[in-house]
Amino acid sequence: MQTFTRLDARSSDFEQGFAALLSAKREVSRDVDEAAAAIIADVVARGDAALRDLSAKFDRVDLAALGLRVTRDEIAAAAGQVPDATRAALTLARDRILAFHARQKPQDQFWTDAEGVELGWRWSAIRAVGLYVPGGTAAYPSSVLMNAIPAKVAGCERVVIVVPSPDGLLNPLVLLAADLAGVDEIYRVGGAQAVAALAYGTETIAPVSKIVGPGNAYVAAAKRRVFGKVGIDMIAGPSEVVVLADRTANPDHVAADLLAQAEHDAVAQSILVTDDDGLAAAVAAAVARQLETLPRRAIAEASWRDFGAIIRVESLAAAVPLVDRLAPEHLEIIAADAEELSRRIRDAGAIFLGPHTPEAIGDYVGGSNHVLPTARSARFASGLGVLDFMKRTSVLRCDAAALAALGPAAVALGQAEGLDAHARSVAMRLGG
Amino acid sequence: MQTFTRLDARSSDFEQGFAALLSAKREVSRDVDEAAAAIIADVVARGDAALRDLSAKFDRVDLAALGLRVTRDEIAAAAGQVPDATRAALTLARDRILAFHARQKPQDQFWTDAEGVELGWRWSAIRAVGLYVPGGTAAYPSSVLMNAIPAKVAGCERVVIVVPSPDGLLNPLVLLAADLAGVDEIYRVGGAQAVAALAYGTETIAPVSKIVGPGNAYVAAAKRRVFGKVGIDMIAGPSEVVVLADRTANPDHVAADLLAQAEHDAVAQSILVTDDDGLAAAVAAAVARQLETLPRRAIAEASWRDFGAIIRVESLAAAVPLVDRLAPEHLEIIAADAEELSRRIRDAGAIFLGPHTPEAIGDYVGGSNHVLPTARSARFASGLGVLDFMKRTSVLRCDAAALAALGPAAVALGQAEGLDAHARSVAMRLGG
Structure with missing residues (x-):
């Protein structure tokens, strides 16, 4: 039976195995481009009517009856369904995300140089932005906060959510999170048609200038197509974590963190890099043990089996270039010299330091953004932030x-x- | 005979005419997607051999004989051909662009919050970036400086240029500019095949993590396709200027500035917005007069005829929302209250203030970047800068x-x- 990958950086065939790990194709690749293009053309041509027809077809929902826009009453009703503890947790997350991102607001700069030229630049918010929120099980209220709050901190006047409502259902947590984040408009439409509506506008949905947020292959294809007409964020791939740990790490904690990543998606990736054989063995055993009682076992098990890895290195210092080549979305460092190691890592989306900082803290309540570069794009891209919702005008006199x-x-x-x-x-x- | 567009914001049919101006299709749209995809697949499969075959076919150049990489000797020989005055001008431009962009380097930030959480982020340079430089008449040394210098200021270790050499020819000014900017590698290959080589690598060209720079429709299609595998900048459209001017403006100067934009491209766009009938008439006459002696008359005349416009407004203050809707790449304000007006404009790539700041200063020696958002993308995008060559890693403990x-x-x-x-x-x- 196939199991997770084991590599040893000290062995002669390591480079081959590591390169295979780097190039493992985790994207679900389908030819959805044509379909997305046809849907966009339909929405451009027929506006709301196209949204109604496509939503009936794909989401089995009657928008003519329900209305495209989610009403204040619906939002209030949904918010009323959410247990107090969950509401309190979401509110704490909101407050911390807000405080973190408030520090990202850029400063204008103006100066006069030696030749007497007045120079500088001014930052301003994008007026209207759209946020795609997936429907179904992947509808995460935390992602609504992570996408909408930086836009509101930037000063965007219109922050618009589109979210599919399969069979007419919307996740009350998503509506509450949108409300807590100060989202201005919510429309119950998803897929490539929602992206088209945001980019080109319809009778009901005024167009926006930038579209962010994760979605399925059709959404990704549609975003790629409307890029230029509007701005877009990165195309999100499956999630991933690298845990860099020495013998001081608790193997149960490391295993739990690897599985927290693996439960996202069968094509998520979790990798342990360690200089300690004992830890490697204990983590492998703990993963197997913890999987047995995990509700999302099937997903996590497939992810760990197909894309999981334990890499044995001579020393954690020697692992730094390997981590940079992996350029992970999330990096945990649980080691005696975690701080020092982290300063030597260059290509990672977010770093979580020490034994008390499981990556899940960053997913929810740390305050930093959990929308991070995947699929090795941390080599060239940053997590979502306030700058993604602003632009700079240079001034010369x-x-x-x-x-x-x-x-x-x-x-x-x-x-x-x-x-x-x-x-x-x-x-x-x-x-x- | 068709001539430039005249609009009056005080007339009842203004909105219709202005909307037409906004939606005028200036992109040369062709179905080049398939061709670009086939070229990328060929380069991925065959590497350097594909580059040699495609360059022979499209650029009539024998890369097997010349070598793919431009040598130090070639660069030195090209630099020797450039007249001293031009070299001095390029050097001045380099120094000023360097000084401007040095101020864009972002600061890391770390803090500990009330709950004792250590938070922050660290900026780092993208290791390797590619810069596409068009061949032929559009090979502008100033653009080499504008693209390469921010990358070097950011700290990129490898700044790589690809430039087609039709019939084996390279522009000596481009090579000199690359040298002045500190470019690390230059390859004589262009088109979609050059983009593919940068994104995927070949035997000779190591892959980069981000690709910037303007190109033709095939280059744009290829960039769109490799987006995600690598980062890309905006897809550049034809250039444009809006001149917002009152009766204090010199009509000859305004006409010259409109034509400086128009000479770029038959699909460039130049628009005068004024509250003064006298200025409008004088500028229209001056444009016609200056066209007569312009070397690139055919291009500038076509641009002015097909996309040029003079818009009469009640007051310049009333023009502010119109300018924001145009979201021009370049905005000149030549008016008594230029400074005050500029602060009310939100959507523009770069603003040039007062009678002594022709936009061409910004193209060359102002210091600010001349790679700016076109086609109304100033609503959501910024000019090129140091941040485009860096990325942010968040840290949490x-x-x-x-x-x-x-x-x-x-x-x-x-x-x-x-x-x-x-x-x-x-x-x-x-x-x-």
């Missing part, structure tokens, strides 16, 4: 003296590039 | 007391979301 100082070089470059009108627009002002 | 304070809420949310392994990974540490 020359007086006559500054233009006299810089103008001749601009004229020379315009001419060198064969752009004479550029050169002229400057030369004319130099009195030349 | 709880001690036992902090986990005790936050843990129960995380357990509650994990259970509410049906993610029991998440809840367990926290509960287990609470001694529960």
